[in-house]
Amino acid sequence: xxxxxxxxxxxxxxxxxxxxxxxxxxxxxxxxxxxxxxxxxxxxxxxxxxxxxxxxxxxxxxxxxxxxxxxxxxxxxxxxxxxxxxxxxxxxxxxxxxxxxxxxxxxxxxxxxxxxxxxxxxxxxxxxxxxxxxxxxxxxxxxxxxxxxxxxxxxxxxxxxxxxxxxxxxxxxxxxxxxxxxxxxxxxxxxxxxxxxxx
Numbered sequence: 001x002x003x004x005x006x007x008x009x010x011x012x013x014x015x016x017x018x019x020x021x022x023x024x025x026x027x028x029x030x031x032x033x034x035x036x037x038x039x040x041x042x043x044x045x046x047x048x049x050x051x052x053x054x055x056x057x058x059x060x061x062x063x064x065x066x067x068x069x070x071x072x073x074x075x076x077x078x079x080x081x082x083x084x085x086x087x088x089x090x091x092x093x094x095x096x097x098x099x100x101x102x103x104x105x106x107x108x109x110x111x112x113x114x115x116x117x118x119x120x121x122x123x124x125x126x127x128x129x130x131x132x133x134x135x136x137x138x139x140x141x142x143x144x145x146x147x148x149x150x151x152x153x154x155x156x157x158x159x160x161x162x163x164x165x166x167x168x169x170x171x172x173x174x175x176x177x178x179x180x181x182x183x184x185x186x187x188x189x190x191x192x193x194x195x196x197x198x199x
Contacts, residue, residue, distance in 0.1 A: 106138070106140075106183065106184075106185035106187065108137075108139070109188060109189040110136060110137035110145055110181045110183045110187065111137070111181075111189065112133055112134070112135050112147075112181040112189055112190075113191065114131050114132075115132045116131060117131040117177070117193060119193075120194060120195070121194060122195050123195065123198050124196070124197055124198075125197070125198060125199055126197070127168060127197065127199065128168035129168075129177075129195075130165070130166040131149075131165050131166075131177050132164045133147065133164065133179060134163075135181050137183045137187075139183065139184070140183040144161075145182065146161065147163065147179060147180070148180050149179045150179075151165070151167050151175070151176070151177050151178075152175055165179070170197045171197065172198055172199055173197060174194065174196050175194070175195055175197060176193070177192065178190060178192045179191055
């Protein structure tokens with residue numbers, strides 16, 4: 001009886017070992033292998049290169065020859081004829097330069113308007129008058145226009161950017177205010193205003 005139990009125990013041990021070896025261990029190994037590849041992916045395989053070869057062209061061979069500079073000079077001299085004669089074997093004449101047309105000179109005079117003061121030909125009782133000016137030009141900014149003025153027989157003022165002139169203590173009789181405006185091109189325009197003071 002004890003012998004039979006011993007044989008049965010031996011058989012069970014062998015069966016258990018076989019089960020562990022053939023079922024449990026392979027499954028555990030597969031799980032471990034999958035886990036390892038998830039954590040550390042296998043490296044990307046190196047690409048394989050195929051070397052392509054071709055025969056050099058005639059031009060490529062010529063640039064590698066000892067006569068390259070001579071051949072290049074002859075080629076340049078031959079093809080330079082389309083641009084005209086060349087000075088020397090390796091100098092190519094440049095194509096004709098395009099001339100820039102000269103800038104058009106400004107010949108338009110500025111505009112000036114006397115925007116205040118006694119109107120032309122009027123008679124006033126005021127002994128103090130002012131003449132504000134409005135100026136404009138086709139090419140020069142109004143801030144760069146120069147103005148000079150003259151009242152009656154007084155000396156004409158120097159060129160400046162003044163845009164209003166006032167005079168006071170005027171005597172009875174006729175008076176004339178004149179103004180000139182000049183742009184940066186030197187064009188000049190003039191305007192006058194004549195009136196009479198009667199106190």
